[in-house]
Amino acid sequence: MSSTLIRSIISLPFAVSALTMLAITPAHAESTLAASIQVNQVGFHPAAPKVAVVPTGAARDFAVVPADGGEAVFTGTTGDADDWAFSSGEVALADFSGLQAPGLYRIEVEGVGESHIFEIGDSVYDALNDAAIKAYYFNRASTALPAQYAGDWARAAGHPDTQVMIHASAASDSRPEGTIISSPKGWYDAGDYGKYIVNSGISTYTLLAALERDRERYTARELNIPESGNAVPDLLDEVMWNLDWMLTMQDPADGGVYHKLTTLNFVGEVMPADTHEQRYVVQKGTAAALNFAAVMAVASRVVGEYEQAFPGRAAEMLAAAERAWQWAQANPDLPYRQPDDVKTGGYGDGEFSDEFAWAAAEMFITTADPRYWEAVDFAGTQNAVPSWSQVSGLAWMSLAHHVDGLGDAANTALIGNRVVELADAVLATAENSAWGVPLQRSDFVWGSNSAVLNRAMMLLQAYDLSGKPEYVDGAQALLDWVLGRNPTGYSFVTGHGDKTPMHIHHRQSQADDVVDPVPGFVAGGPQPGQQDKCEYPSKMPAESFVDHWCSYSTNEVTINWNAPLVYVTGVLESINAAR
Ligand SMILES: [Ca+2]
Ligand SMILES: [Ca+2]
Incomplete structure (x- = not known):
């Protein structure tokens, strides 16, 4: 566990440049937290x-x-x-x-x-759920955000990404170093302007899973984005912006997938339109290929429901998924190794059995081809609360959601057991919590709020299978934590709650001249690593948070942290509406 923990910490995106480091001023935090009554503020x-x-x-x-x-x-x-x-x-x-x-x-x-x-x-969570999705619109690359949709946070276009260079680490016969490719659209990953396939994978999947779980709900929501009013749920329109980019990250020659698209170094505190550094696609790898295969397999079955709006796209996505899967079969152990001249987020992972399980599960669900079920030892695959580097939970979650439609090859009892075992292990941790929230020490990692929300997402899988209220109540307690029932006193989602982060580590929010940060983003949350050396009010794991731009290790935002916020608030709305 500790090596996983360390890898997670050292390889998460240090979305701060050397330039930014010099500009850091210490946070003016209180020396101690004021003890007060804490409650879900939404x-x-x-x-x-x-x-x-x-x-x-x-x-x-x-x-x-x-x-x-x-x-x-x-x-x-x-x-x-x-x-x-x-x-x-x-x-x-x-x-x-x-x-x-x-x-x-x-x-x-x-x-x-x-x-x-x-x-x-x-x-009570409708507005929050809408905002958590709209946050992705605010992080769109390669487009202007007009005031009609973006309000106070309107901004000029940046990062067209039509002249992206093949980095030396990604060179191939048909695309030697320095080749120019076009790779527009997608979402900025976090507080920085990079686009990373591995982190896009879990994010895009989680949003698609929310849509698969609650299609009626999302068909009825209007998010005031450019695609509002068409015949497609706005959630899917938003996801298509990133799927279009992800598809450009596959090498048409061999089906391999580039790990990321970034500058060589993080840029400073500037708006997207004010940065023009050369961007590169960097190294293909096994994790990128399998993340891509999994997401495109899910996307294919979701987009296939809207064939009239997206003619041919579902077939294109499934073909892309199959090519990436084949590439990973031929390259089953190629970890991402950050080249010396590249300083942006690593998202490196050396364990791919979970990525293979996830991609195989999604390919199996979409195609019903038993070879995909047999390609992986599912009986030997454990369940785990998902993170960008540990995705076996996404496999079990999808298998559970589709359990009634799986072919004879699948072991449906195994699927149910895996989901309930994990949920029970999560719930058991509430017994040691004076706060009544099912959390344990290992949850207080970089992006702890996403650990909290992904735990809730796993509990909701068990609720869907069993109907037992203790699972949805546990998910409620975890959402309560993110929205204010925690020792910091913050509702961690910008613009949603009485006391919310105002200084998130998010370049647009820092560089624009709007007082309020871009709304709908969940801040990373407390964790005691304090890697940014900012001034914190406490070293206690659950209290180590500061609302300051300086704190990229507790107050950054990322697309993979927002995704389970979307999932959990949407599912709780659906469950509550039905009871
Ligand atoms: Ca729409
Ligand atoms: Ca992994």
Whole structure:
């Protein structure tokens, strides 16, 4: 585990240039966190479990009061106080699930204070879910964002990426070093302007999985993007922007897939239109090919539902997936090795059994060809909470979602067992959490909020299979964490909550002249590595966060962290709407 952890930390995108490093000023953070009542600041569906966390050394009475004042609408007593290894002090849980009347409220505890405002209501996550998808629009490369769609965050076009150079590490007979290719569109990966296939893989997949899970929901949502009003769900329109780019990353000569498209070094705090450094495609690798194969296999079956809008595209994607799969069969162990002259994010991974399982699962689901099921030892493939480098969970998730339609070759009992085993292991960690949230020490890694949300995504798979409410309640607690039920007091999604990050490590948000950051992005979240050497209020794992541009290790945003936020908020809306 520790080697995985270290690899994750050292190879995540250090989206900060030498130029930027020189410009860093220390954060003016408080020396200690103020203990206060913490609650999901976006809110709760009337039927959902509702829990706040109260700093206290003993059980206390609490009251829920209307946000605009007046008499308490609910009163109760907290549970017993307890401590937690990952944060300071003792806390107790205030359960107000019995309050179901829609409205805006606060929690009050005499002698402690009051919480941030939150809402109880139907569809309480709709706006958040829309915004989390719209964040991808804001990160589109190769296009201007007109005010009609982008509002205050309108910006000029940047990175046309029609003159991208083949890096020496990616040279081939038909495309020698220095060859110019066109590779436009796609999303900027994170706070930087690079485009990385491996991280695009899990991100694009998760959004497509959200659409597969909740097609009706997403067909009805309008995101005010240029493709709104056409016959395609805006979520799929947004994903197509990245699929179009990913397809250009496949070498037409051999089916191999380039690992990334970036400059040689990170650029400074500038808008997309103000940076013109040469961009390169860099080295093909096994992880890139298998991520590509998996995503194109999923995309093929989703896009195939909209053949009239996208004629021929589903077949094109499936053919691309098969060519990438074949390339990976011939190159099964080619890790990405960062060339000496390339300093952008590495996303290096040396273990590909999970990528093979994921690609095989998706190819099997889409084609029903039993050779794909037999190509991998699924019985020997464990389940795991997904991350960009560990994707076996995506295989089990897709297999579970499609379990009723799989051919005879598939072991459906195995699929169910893998999903429930992981969900039960996740839920069990809540027993040691004074915060009532199923988290463990290994979740406090770079991008901890994505670990939190991917845990919720895995619990929701078990809910879909079993219908047991404890899984959806666990997912709710994890979303609560991201939206404010945590020791930092932040709702980590820009623009959604009472106290939200204002200084995310995101170049557009830093370089534009708008006070508010681009909305809908989840910040990375607390983790004690403090690799950026910024000034933090605490070294405790769950408290080590600072809302400052300096903090690329806790306050950056990335497309793969936002994707499970989309998935989880959409599924919770669908589940809540049905109960
Ligand atoms: Ca549309
Ligand atoms: Ca892997």
